[in-house]
Amino acid sequence: xxxxxxxxxxxxxxxxxxxxxxxxxxxxxxxxxxxxxxxxxxxxxxxxxxxxxxxxxxxxxxxxxxxxxxxxxxxxxxxxxxxxxxxxxxxxxxxxxxxxxxxxxxxxxxxxxxxxxxxxxxxxxxxxxxxxxxxxxxxxxxxxxxxxxxxxxxxxxxxxxxxxxxxxxxxxxxxxxxxxxxxxxxxxxxxxxxxxxxxxxxxxxxxxxxxxxxxxxxxxxxxxxxxxxxxxxxxxxxxxxxxxxxxxxxxxxxxxxxxxxxxxxxxxxxxxxxxxxxxxxxxxxxxxxxxxxxxxxxxxxxxxxxxxxxxxxxxxxxxxxxxxxxxxxxxxxxxxxxxxxxxxxxxxxxxxxxx
Numbered sequence: 001x002x003x004x005x006x007x008x009x010x011x012x013x014x015x016x017x018x019x020x021x022x023x024x025x026x027x028x029x030x031x032x033x034x035x036x037x038x039x040x041x042x043x044x045x046x047x048x049x050x051x052x053x054x055x056x057x058x059x060x061x062x063x064x065x066x067x068x069x070x071x072x073x074x075x076x077x078x079x080x081x082x083x084x085x086x087x088x089x090x091x092x093x094x095x096x097x098x099x100x101x102x103x104x105x106x107x108x109x110x111x112x113x114x115x116x117x118x119x120x121x122x123x124x125x126x127x128x129x130x131x132x133x134x135x136x137x138x139x140x141x142x143x144x145x146x147x148x149x150x151x152x153x154x155x156x157x158x159x160x161x162x163x164x165x166x167x168x169x170x171x172x173x174x175x176x177x178x179x180x181x182x183x184x185x186x187x188x189x190x191x192x193x194x195x196x197x198x199x200x201x202x203x204x205x206x207x208x209x210x211x212x213x214x215x216x217x218x219x220x221x222x223x224x225x226x227x228x229x230x231x232x233x234x235x236x237x238x239x240x241x242x243x244x245x246x247x248x249x250x251x252x253x254x255x256x257x258x259x260x261x262x263x264x265x266x267x268x269x270x271x272x273x274x275x276x277x278x279x280x281x282x283x284x285x286x287x288x289x290x291x292x293x294x295x296x297x298x299x300x301x302x303x304x305x306x307x308x309x310x311x312x313x314x315x316x317x318x319x320x321x322x323x324x325x326x327x328x329x330x331x332x333x334x335x336x337x338x339x340x341x342x343x344x345x346x347x348x349x350x351x352x353x354x355x
Contacts, residue, residue, distance in 0.1 A: 002233040004254070004350050006261055007283040007295050009187070009317060011224045011310045014195075015275030017266040018042040024219040025192050028185060031300040036190040036223035040181035042266040043227070048159050050264035051256050058256035059249075061156035064115045069095045069108035071118075075125030081132060090141075094128060097145050100169055115165040117157025124148045146172040153244045158253040161241040162231070178236040179229060179257065180292055186223035187299040187313040195220055220273060224280075224309045226317070228294040229261050233354055247355060255351040258284070262343070281314045282338040283321065284346060286353045293330065295320050 016025045018038045026037040051060040073084075073091035081087040092108055095101060099110035127148040128141045141148065149172050154161050164177025194217045201213030231254065236242055242250055265276050283295075298320030303312045324330055336349050 001235070001289070001291070002353070003285075003287045003290055003292060004231040004233065004258075004353065005285045005287070005292060005294075006227075006229045006258065007285075007317065007321075008227040008229075008262065008279050009224060009281040009310065009313050010227060010277060010279045012275045012277055013222050014220050015222065015273050016218070016220050016269045017275065019268050025221045027190070027192065027221075028183065030185055030296075031302055033189040033302050034191055035188075035302075036186040036192075036221045036225065038184035038225060038227070038266060040183050042268075043181060043184065043229075043261075043264070044163050044179075046264035046266045047257070047260040048163070049267075051159065051260040054263075055256045055259060057252060058260075059156050059158035059245075059253055060256070060260075061119070061158075062115055062117045062160045064113045066099075066102070066109040066111070066113055067107075068098065068110060068114050068116060068121070069101075071121050072125055075122050076129055078122075079126045079129035081129050090128060090132070093139075093142065094124065094145065097142055098170055098173070099167065112168075114167065115160055117152075117154055117160055119155040120149070120152040120157060123152035127151065146170065149173050154242060155244060158242065158256070161236060162253075162257055175240060176235065178232045178241060180232070182228040182294055182296065184225040184227040185296060185299070186221075187226050187316070188224065188303040188305070188309055190221055190223045192219045192221050194218070218269075218272075224303075224313050226296055226299060226313070228296065230292040230294075231257060237354075251351045251354045254354050255347045258347045258350055259343075262338075279338065280310045281317070282346065283317065284336045284338075284350050285332045286334040286350060287331065288333050288353075290331065293324065295324070 018026045020026050026039060028035050028037040048060055051058045069091050072094050073087045076087040076090055081090065092101060095110050099112050099114045102109050102111040131138055131141050149170065160175060162177055162179040164175050165173065167173035196217050198212035199214040204213065237250060242253065262279055262282060295317055298316045303309055303316060305312055334353065336346050338346050
């Protein structure tokens, strides 16, 4: 496969970027010691949101939601189903075919989160509306919905093509994501710590006892993380993904993906523990043929700081990469690194390999 890979080292101060079920920073054991961890799911959501908010034209238009009935009804009305009641009725039928309506819900919605792009909703509604014009009582769209979905295309659903989706009730919508992510792990041993906090009651007379109005604790960690992401360029350009886009448009999507992957940070406690930083080192590679290989084993033996964790982590990553290339005869057609090149040059240099 043609492959772009990103190896990212990023240092975060006091933070709780990704929480478990009791609100603690997520962890994992690797190399026999506890590590700080960021789940791949939290990273992918942050990337989607960053691209949608900050990269106009990136085609990250997909929405994962149960509330697909109203957008479908609006699209049906746009394409000529004038009566609101009729549009809503058929929108419910389509939604039920896509993901099964939630019969217990007060407002019309499906029972599972459904990942759709605006162009898909519009295309499905357009085809259903055209069918209804020829036969207003037709139920044929239920049999034809597989074909309608296949014909829709992901013109503004680059995030769906990148991250994939699973639709149990309509397998034709299931899509393997072209992007691959690992869980981010700290390059060193990391234990969660406790932040004791107190809040003062502003209306409490100062002459009273000095006790706080509220006290509590929050867990946090600080760590240098290794993050890995890869992009299968062959899969991204196939008929079920972004084949309908031009090479220039796909390059724009890939550049946006790289930018968002490097810049996005999971949003947990982003106000109370603002830990937004930028990567300290990024290695980007392009392979015209090969398989994804992450470099996490550079840190199987935890980094032990001499003059800081980031510098030691960068040295370990570089040494491990060179060792793997020599031992396993791994061929990279191109390698770029930040800060050796600028952020813009890095993104442009890797995205030019999209053909």
